[in-house]
Amino acid sequence: MAGRGAKRPPYHxxxxxxxxxxxxxxxxxxxxxxxxxMRAVARRVELSxxxxxxxxxxxxxxxxxxxxxxxxxxxxxxxEAGTHGEDALARFRSMGxxxxxxxxxxxxxxxxxxxxxxxxxAESEPLVRxxxxxxxxxxxxxxAGFEDGPMTRHPGGDAAVLAWSTVHGFAKLAxxxxxxxxxxxxxxxxxxxxxxxxxxxxLRGPVPGVxxxxxxxxxxx
Amino acid sequence: MAGRGAKRPPYHxxxxxxxxxxxxxxxxxxxxxxxxxMRAVARRVELSxxxxxxxxxxxxxxxxxxxxxxxxxxxxxxxEAGTHGEDALARFRSMGxxxxxxxxxxxxxxxxxxxxxxxxxAESEPLVRxxxxxxxxxxxxxxAGFEDGPMTRHPGGDAAVLAWSTVHGFAKLAxxxxxxxxxxxxxxxxxxxxxxxxxxxxLRGPVPGVxxxxxxxxxxx
DNA sequence: CATTAATCTTTCCGATGGAAAGATTGGCTG
DNA sequence: CAGCCAATCTTTCCATCGGAAAGATTAATG
Numbered sequence: 001m002a003g004r005g006a007k008r009p010p011y012h013x014x015x016x017x018x019x020x021x022x023x024x025x026x027x028x029x030x031x032x033x034x035x036x037x038m039r040a041v042a043r044r045v046e047l048s049x050x051x052x053x054x055x056x057x058x059x060x061x062x063x064x065x066x067x068x069x070x071x072x073x074x075x076x077x078x079x080e081a082g083t084h085g086e087d088a089l090a091r092f093r094s095m096g097x098x099x100x101x102x103x104x105x106x107x108x109x110x111x112x113x114x115x116x117x118x119x120x121x122a123e124s125e126p127l128v129r130x131x132x133x134x135x136x137x138x139x140x141x142x143x144a145g146f147e148d149g150p151m152t153r154h155p156g157g158d159a160a161v162l163a164w165s166t167v168h169g170f171a172k173l174a175x176x177x178x179x180x181x182x183x184x185x186x187x188x189x190x191x192x193x194x195x196x197x198x199x200x201x202x203l204r205g206p207v208p209g210v211x212x213x214x215x216x217x218x219x220x221x
Numbered sequence: 222m223a224g225r226g227a228k229r230p231p232y233h234x235x236x237x238x239x240x241x242x243x244x245x246x247x248x249x250x251x252x253x254x255x256x257x258x259m260r261a262v263a264r265r266v267e268l269s270x271x272x273x274x275x276x277x278x279x280x281x282x283x284x285x286x287x288x289x290x291x292x293x294x295x296x297x298x299x300x301e302a303g304t305h306g307e308d309a310l311a312r313f314r315s316m317g318x319x320x321x322x323x324x325x326x327x328x329x330x331x332x333x334x335x336x337x338x339x340x341x342x343a344e345s346e347p348l349v350r351x352x353x354x355x356x357x358x359x360x361x362x363x364x365a366g367f368e369d370g371p372m373t374r375h376p377g378g379d380a381a382v383l384a385w386s387t388v389h390g391f392a393k394l395a396x397x398x399x400x401x402x403x404x405x406x407x408x409x410x411x412x413x414x415x416x417x418x419x420x421x422x423x424l425r426g427p428v429p430g431v432x433x434x435x436x437x438x439x440x441x442x
Numbered sequence: 443c444a445t446t447a448a449t450c451t452t453t454c455c456g457a458t459g460g461a462a463a464g465a466t467t468g469g470c471t472g
Numbered sequence: 473c474a475g476c477c478a479a480t481c482t483t484t485c486c487a488t489c490g491g492a493a494a495g496a497t498t499a500a501t502g
Binding site: 057 | 488489490491492493
């Protein structure tokens with residue numbers, strides 16, 4: 001009678017919801033977001049799909065919890081990257097690179113963030129709070145650049161929206177590889193560097209004779 | 222036995238694949254991308270799901286064909302917008318606005334472009350060709366700005382990547398509404414205008430005393 | 443020890459994607 | 473025109489999925 005104890009784990013084990021979220025993230029990263037089904041996730045942790053349903057109710061909620069975790073990890077990555085750099089501008093640049101690197105390293109997670117089932121989530125969900133948390137990290141780095149660095153606000157413009165849009169868009173396009181290919185890490189770094197430079201100086205291009213322009217006689221130091 | 226002729230349409234009707242693609246786009250726009258199932262699309266055109274399977278093989282192919290159509294319509298919209306404007310810069314700006322407007326007007330179509338089943342598509346598919354077609358339209362507008370307008374290329378930078386990333390990212394974030402809400406058309410227009418301005422002048426901001434800066438002492442008429 | 447609440451499994455249902463086999467139709471060859 | 477063939481479409485079937493329901497097991501509480 002006690003022999004089957006080793007075969008099947010006991011009913012009450014550790015933090016099952018967290019385990020399911022972790023399993024979801026692993027599954028998404030390994031096999032793509034399309035394979036993130038209630039049953040597949042449950043199988044991965046040796047549970048019946050009904051057990052997962054018990055904890056999360058709907059698949060939408062499980063995916064939402066996993067996406068929330070992704071946003072939190074992204075926020076942590078941005079936060080960490082924001083500590084590297086001499087000045088505020090360099091630190092913000094580091095955050096942009098980190099965002100793009102995160103997206104390329106974990107394309108499945110980025111796809112999870114835009115899963116069809118998550119697009120109709122209510123606005124007061126923790127998912128949205130986590131998303132705004134990640135955005136706020138970027139926002140703080142941007143604010144530091146405004147106060148400390150050479151950036152100035154545009155009248156009526158929202159620099160955070162520009163930065164977030166640019167970085168997010170680039171990360172998206174790069175991670176899917178549908179628009180341009182990013183084969184080696186060197187090419188990526190160069191592309192990111194060019195992107196950040198373009199973002200700082202704008203499409204109009206560098207203005208000759210103005211401080212901080214690349215290629216001109218530097219007056220800093 | 223001729224009595225049931227009116228009840229069920231004949232076997233051979235018009236261009237069924239095109240009809241299915243159209244139905245897919247309608248369904249996606251009305252009920253979201255999650256409802257774009259083989260059976261639901263077939264039901265909408267009074268066909269069995271096996272008929273749709275006969276024409277497209279896998280659901281992935283049907284969605285891919287629909288996404289290709291979206292890219293083509295987007296390219297046409299950009300092309301049309303590129304004809305409005307006094308100079309190359311204004312025309313390019315118009316294209317950016319058109320892109321964002323397209324994404325906000327058809328959020329379901331944008332979601333379709335990033336459907337989980339379409340992320341693993343082969344690179345030589347017509348879907349990728351259509352995507353690059355749309356990008357090339359933007360690229361041409363950008364090139365015109367470089368040759369005709371006040372834009373200058375950055376050394377090592379790819380302005381098309383910047384522009385596409387920025388516009389795509391903003392459109393994405395705006396269409397999902399997760400980052401900022403776009404309620405009325407006026408707010409959208411102001412946000413787009415600010416975005417395009419920011420994209421042109423960069424995060425560093427306008428440089429006082431240089432031609433074309435907004436808000437400074439204008440040197441033009 | 444008895445009761446209660448939480449956890450997990452088994453079982454069931456409707457819906458889905460896809461495969462298989464048969465029915466229907468248009469076109470093509472004799 | 474008759475007969476055959478290929479394309480089109482339907483019906484049927486299966487494995488899987490999400491979710492609901494009911495029962496079994498375990499932990500906590502009295």
